[in-house]
Amino acid sequence: MATYHLSVKFGGKGQAANHADYIERKEKYRDRQDLEYSAHGNMPEWARDNPSHFWQAADQFERANGSTYRELEIALPRELTPEQRLELVQDFVRQEAGERHAWSFAIHNPKASIDGGEQPHAHIMMSQRVNDGIDRTPEQYFRRYNARYPDRGGAKKDSGSLTPTQQKEQLRELRKRWEVKHNEHMRKHGFERGFIDCRTLKEQGIERRPEVHLGFEAAGRLDDAQRHDIMQKRSEPDYSRHLEQARTVGHDIREWLDTPVKQHELVRRLQHDVAREHGFDMRDRVSRQNRTEPERVKSPSRGFSMGF
Template sequence: MLLYGIVKERSKCVQNYRLSDVNHHRSTVMRTYTFHFVKRVLKSTTPSKTASKAKIMASFHASAKIGKKGKGFKHSQYIGREGQYSGYDRYEDLAAVGSGNMPAWAVDNPSEFWKASDSFERKNGSVYKEYELALPRELTDTQNVALIADFVSRQIGALKPYQWAMHVKAASIDGGEQPHAHIMESQRMVDGIERDPEQYFKRYDQKMPGRGGARKDSGKHPAQLKVELLAMRKLWADVQNAHLERHGHAVRVDHRSLKEQGIDRIPERHLGPDRAERLTPGEVEHLVETRQVNAEAQLVQVELSAAIGDVIVDLTSAQNTVMAEEMVELEAHYQATIKANAERKAQRHQAMLADQERVARFEARERAAAAQRDALAAQAESDKRKEMEAAAVAAAPATRYPQALAEVTTETLATVPGILPAAAIQQAVAERIAELQAIRVAPPVSIALLGMEVVEQPVYQRRLANADDMDARAQKTLDDVASMGKLKRMLNNADALEASAQQLRKDAQLERRQVDNAVALSPEMREANSANDRSENRRLQIKQDIKEVEEIALRTQRGESAWRQPSHVYRLPEAVTKVLDRAREIAVQMIAKMQAIDVEALLKRAIEMKWTKPERVNDMTMMQSKFVATPENAKLKREYDQAQALANERASKTGRGPSPGGR
């Protein structure tokens, strides 16, 4: 109550002093400001260290906007008062201009930079960001230029090209000076690479920057743009306050909203020059008066803040003793609470460590049991496999032969005898010959009969009838000439008539030959000829296959291989492949009725000729590998290769060069 009474009395004194010369409207506004301000101060539990240092706040304005393609050059002329924006009274407010970080081709004329951006920037792309800043009236033009330069160096620095202009025009409301600045900032980053205007605004090439355009600082999230805008406003306020303090001015600016500053009034709406010109004299007077009231209310808040700060400082010394005792008790209680919390935390930590140790022991036991189970299962599998292998070794050759035969290629069966029973090959040969002989080939088509059928078609009959008509007319002319006397022949030019008749006969013969050719080339005749050719080729192929199959039977009877492989051929004929594949099936069924000694011989041969797929091969090597050499031939080849290598080694020592066989 003592604090409230002192503050109330001090606030009344200040209020009566400040409101002695204002009307009833001003008194109401000032009382409202004072009441709310004192109410906020009384809610504070600690004295403000800055209350006695409060400053008078000046108006603050800082905004940013984006300019699209096609507007950069025009806007640069607007802020620089060039082109269509020069030579008019309303634009005679330019106080200073400047630019920086421009490429070499735009250093002397920044407008060329914005003109190039309008021309070469991508469609619908942004060209510039503009900062519009209100400058303090308290500073001179020279001081404001220094203020702009300081802000540009901190906000833009050497990162991007920029252009700025300072305008000083009369305010529409109070008629005083209204200095402000326009700063156009390109979104293209400076990287030190020289580019012509067209390349400068191309898409950036991350892998080869010299081939693309300059990097563009765009595509940011709206949240990030909001953070950057707030940071820009704070920077402008800090730089502006630093310059005001440097030049001895007590006024300050604040980038925060009125609510954040603790000022309880409705913000004034920015009118702009067009709206300000449309205000009536009464509206202008009311607006000026409102601004004065707001300024005086702010001064009252400053003085109240200082007065309340003094009162709180006086009361603080009287309350220190009581507060110190309470703080000791609170500190003791706080330390006891911290100690109890630490003990409970240590107990929980020990319990957690014990739980972790129990879990670790359990998991270790589980892993050991699983490892033991896996080892027992692996041992059982190994024993089972060994038993199966032993049983396979002990099994009869008749059981093992089909498995060994399955691992022998058809190419090896064709070139190595003794793997298949001769009876199986003979039976497969007989079956294949029967199959080939059972194939029915279509009989040949009679070309003569077909030609007679084709020529009966109306189109050919009309042409033949025309030829017959020409023959008849020629014969009639010749008969008439033959019946003429000597005088009549002279009068009727019998020689010419006979020549005409002979020509008609030739035309008739030519027409019949053309009809014959057309019939021979008709679709029906071509198809018949093709069918006859296919039938004949099929008959010849069957005959050739039967001959090859009979050759297999003869070679098998002599104990030779089923097929004699030429040195340059690595592909079996189809007839040989079909016979041997069938013989393989017959052999598996036949060995049950064969003597065990014969089956064992076949098994041994099949195991020797087992095919193993090479690791790294191409198509040709794969085909060659399927012709497995017999152990005898493989031994001879190894001995031959060793002899050639030894001969080449001796020749290299004597300087005679390798032997011809080793080349």
């Protein structure tokens, strides 16, 4: 079953160069072996041959409260070949960045922690500044835009001042464009299945819960029997088994508390999503655990997502 995933993130001042190294597997990330392809485009003249210069300049000269990049992270279909996935990403980048936004993208294809299959996805970094053809130095490029004298100011940002409602609608439209582009390429290569739908399960009229997302750390702690059981449940037609997956992994409430997650996230998700389904009083167990082992729930989060 095809999985829809598109996330949008923004990077602040000082984050762009390191993130570009991360997605392109450079510098301290060069030992990672999952890079399938990387590329860049629409760079100003001074960064045309080395996109790292662009992201470094963004970190150095962008305003303190400004964003240095917008990133789209998208899941790619396993069914396509690496060449076909590249074609899909290039097509989507052309559509979203046009010819005036500097961009860098990379395709990663690590092995999935649970089923061992391919897990292709793309990271697309785009500058919100419009390359309008005016020759600017790196420092000037990231200055505030001068509407009266454009050649005296920086490159204009096209993000504008959007209301929360407008931002939500903009994201909805973006998610739909990715759905259309993905499915267009699947059909182009002869597939009759594997299409994605940007709507929520509720909007699609599907009465099931989203699958539990364990995150990299938790998935890495599963043994072979647990992985096999999860894979078996994924093949079942009754999707109510997704709640059962949490119990199958073998974590009771005390084991969840041993993982580096925030207390309020744990309590909110487990009480609301697990206790209600399994008919036992999780609240009392959490309260007892909080009294006996408070230091464990205060350990800092390292990105672990329980994904209920």
